[in-house]
Amino acid sequence: MSPRALSVSAHTIRLILKSQSTCRACLLRRNYATISLDIDTELASKIDQIPLDRYRNFSIVAHVDHGKSTLSDRLLELTGTIPKGSKGQFLDRLDVERERGITVKAQTCTMLYNYKGEDYLLHLVDTPGHVDFRAEVSRSYASCEGALLLIDASQGVQAQTVANFFLAYSLGLELIPVINKIDLGHANIDRAKEQIETMFELDADRAIAVSAKRGTNVESVLPAVVERISPPTGRIENALRCLLVDSWFDTYLGVVLLINVVDGSIRKGDKVLSAHSKLKYDVKDVGIMHPDRKPMPHLKSGQVGYVVLGMKNIHEALVGDTVMHVGQEVEPLPGFEEPQPMVFVGAFPAEGIEFARLDDRINQLVLNDRSVSIQRETSNALGQGWRIGFLGTLHASVFQDRLSKEYGAQLLITAPTVPYKIIWADDTESIIRNPDDFPDPATQRTKVRSLMEPMVKAIMSFPQEYLGDVIELCENNRGSQVDMTFLSQGNQVLLQYKIPTAHLVDDFFGKLKGLTRGYATLDYEDGGYQVADLVKLTLLVNGNSVDALAQVMHKSLAEKRGREWVKRFKKFLRQQLFETVIQAAIGSRIIARETISARRKDVLAKLHASDITRRQKLLRNQKEGKKNMRMIGKVSIPQEAYQGFLSRNEPRA
Numbered sequence: 001m002s003p004r005a006l007s008v009s010a011h012t013i014r015l016i017l018k019s020q021s022t023c024r025a026c027l028l029r030r031n032y033a034t035i036s037l038d039i040d041t042e043l044a045s046k047i048d049q050i051p052l053d054r055y056r057n058f059s060i061v062a063h064v065d066h067g068k069s070t071l072s073d074r075l076l077e078l079t080g081t082i083p084k085g086s087k088g089q090f091l092d093r094l095d096v097e098r099e100r101g102i103t104v105k106a107q108t109c110t111m112l113y114n115y116k117g118e119d120y121l122l123h124l125v126d127t128p129g130h131v132d133f134r135a136e137v138s139r140s141y142a143s144c145e146g147a148l149l150l151i152d153a154s155q156g157v158q159a160q161t162v163a164n165f166f167l168a169y170s171l172g173l174e175l176i177p178v179i180n181k182i183d184l185g186h187a188n189i190d191r192a193k194e195q196i197e198t199m200f201e202l203d204a205d206r207a208i209a210v211s212a213k214r215g216t217n218v219e220s221v222l223p224a225v226v227e228r229i230s231p232p233t234g235r236i237e238n239a240l241r242c243l244l245v246d247s248w249f250d251t252y253l254g255v256v257l258l259i260n261v262v263d264g265s266i267r268k269g270d271k272v273l274s275a276h277s278k279l280k281y282d283v284k285d286v287g288i289m290h291p292d293r294k295p296m297p298h299l300k301s302g303q304v305g306y307v308v309l310g311m312k313n314i315h316e317a318l319v320g321d322t323v324m325h326v327g328q329e330v331e332p333l334p335g336f337e338e339p340q341p342m343v344f345v346g347a348f349p350a351e352g353i354e355f356a357r358l359d360d361r362i363n364q365l366v367l368n369d370r371s372v373s374i375q376r377e378t379s380n381a382l383g384q385g386w387r388i389g390f391l392g393t394l395h396a397s398v399f400q401d402r403l404s405k406e407y408g409a410q411l412l413i414t415a416p417t418v419p420y421k422i423i424w425a426d427d428t429e430s431i432i433r434n435p436d437d438f439p440d441p442a443t444q445r446t447k448v449r450s451l452m453e454p455m456v457k458a459i460m461s462f463p464q465e466y467l468g469d470v471i472e473l474c475e476n477n478r479g480s481q482v483d484m485t486f487l488s489q490g491n492q493v494l495l496q497y498k499i500p501t502a503h504l505v506d507d508f509f510g511k512l513k514g515l516t517r518g519y520a521t522l523d524y525e526d527g528g529y530q531v532a533d534l535v536k537l538t539l540l541v542n543g544n545s546v547d548a549l550a551q552v553m554h555k556s557l558a559e560k561r562g563r564e565w566v567k568r569f570k571k572f573l574r575q576q577l578f579e580t581v582i583q584a585a586i587g588s589r590i591i592a593r594e595t596i597s598a599r600r601k602d603v604l605a606k607l608h609a610s611d612i613t614r615r616q617k618l619l620r621n622q623k624e625g626k627k628n629m630r631m632i633g634k635v636s637i638p639q640e641a642y643q644g645f646l647s648r649n650e651p652r653a
Helices: 010-019 024-034 041-048 068-078 095-100 131-141 159-170 189-200 218-228 355-366 393-407 441-447 464-476 508-515 555-572 612-632 639-649
Strands: 055-061 107-115 118-126 146-152 174-180 241-250 254-263 265-267 271-274 280-282 285-289 293-295 298-300 304-308 322-325 343-349 373-379 383-390 411-413 420-424 429-432 448-463 480-487 492-500 521-531 534-541 551-554 580-586 589-596
Touching (some): 068 146, 146 218, 174 218, 189 480, 343 393, 383 393, 411 639, 441 448, 464 480, 464 508, 555 580, 555 589, 555 639
Parallel strands (some): 055 118
Antiparallel strands (some): 343 411, 480 492, 580 589
16 A cells, blocks of 8 residues: 555554554554544634633642642543543653652643633643752743642642742742642641731632542632633734743654744644744644644644644754744744753663663653753763763652663663862863763862852751751751741741752752651752862772762762762672772872772691791792782672662662
């Protein structure tokens, strides 16, 4: 069957595939460009009849695990977008999202809602709650005019609720307070209302109390969305301006873009231009997510949907970019900003894993997450690998989980590092992401003006009884207090500290949860760079540097960390026929040492009544042999030693 241009139903596609001897994957790869899903003309006609003033674009602002995804499910059911009783967390489509109970990728859905006899077009964004995915959150908020401020009635306002509220407020979103989980026995609705008024200065009397899990009073949410959130302000007669909200990679379509059409309209066949990359494209397909991909004749001002431009490389999809018609160039929309990785790790194939195969799988996963930066690097100890940048430690952990579960690939991950800034003597600046690139002490003395480390402003909430312990933890991590607020009626404290990012990624949240018996929550935002006394700590085995384990840190931590390193690494090395010396060093200065004695053979075992000089000769020869062996012998470090040493430093959730 020769390829030809046609538009057929999904049923017809299945019949075509069944009738061919060619494998399904090969046939689709050959013919997909000419096969498209049918346009739902009835749905398209219904949407076209809805005027712009009956559009509502909104998201959900909340702390992680306060019920965003469950509330989204109920709203989709109420509007008939998905059938009642569908599997939970419909918009959490990644396996790792369902297993961890978190949202990682922002998901969208268009809903039709009839209110007082009139149809409304609602667009919902289910955003991540965890701070590592702030880039997902901010660009999703930018495509909305309002948001539901979701608060757990049993836990009250938490750190990420506050941070996400201020992010939404700064973008001018209309906020509707929603108190969730009112069905729980320890729910405290009055406390939640009090916090809404004192923390956010919103009218608590207009808050909506619901139980998303049971569906209690959820039907009151959408009328509030219609009445209290403004419609989009764009104009269809203006020149096209689309905000690029998100992107993902499809095996057959290439890069799929999620866009918010601010002005004008876009349809299949249009020629468009990227404002920032200046690249031109032909529009291959347009449509909405309802809840899955539904092709439409066009998208117009106020709508949020997807477009396919024939991009093959996701790095051309600049999130926050403006898409416009060729020949009708307009002023780009504000807010374009490239996501900057905060945490970097070295990644190497586990033993028995082929590098080329793993390289393909990592790059496939990066196609769906352009906030990950990746470049090749080589370690003397671990061979070929990658230096991968993430938005945070949870982001790194999720990436590793997805690689393992979706591609069956295993990685050896080095301790997370952060980007340091170097101000050179000639006033130029450079960012160091790999400890190998950090200047040695001699270079620092002659060519470096100052060394700077990244900082974050950490926002923590926890019961007042743990205040002393948390302050001590922050001070021990070189933090400086910014603000402290006592929340009313909840015996809660909201504490803000400025902390080095390097301490934050060193399991700071795990220590915080341990001190507060799991009651603390943490959020953070970028705090810029600050001058610091930094050194590079290196591990040596018989004088040879183990480059994969080197780390940059503050000078005050180096000696203690060095002693810990040599003791820990000693546990994982085998005894050799010669003495093995493990050292921690800053440049040429040794600050800690451990020794593994040689495995010795009893050379006197066969001697009975011999002369003392004979014994001494044998022992002397053995000693010389051990000395020579140490000079030419090489310590073979098994990969299990690296895995054991790095296990506590793996990124954590």
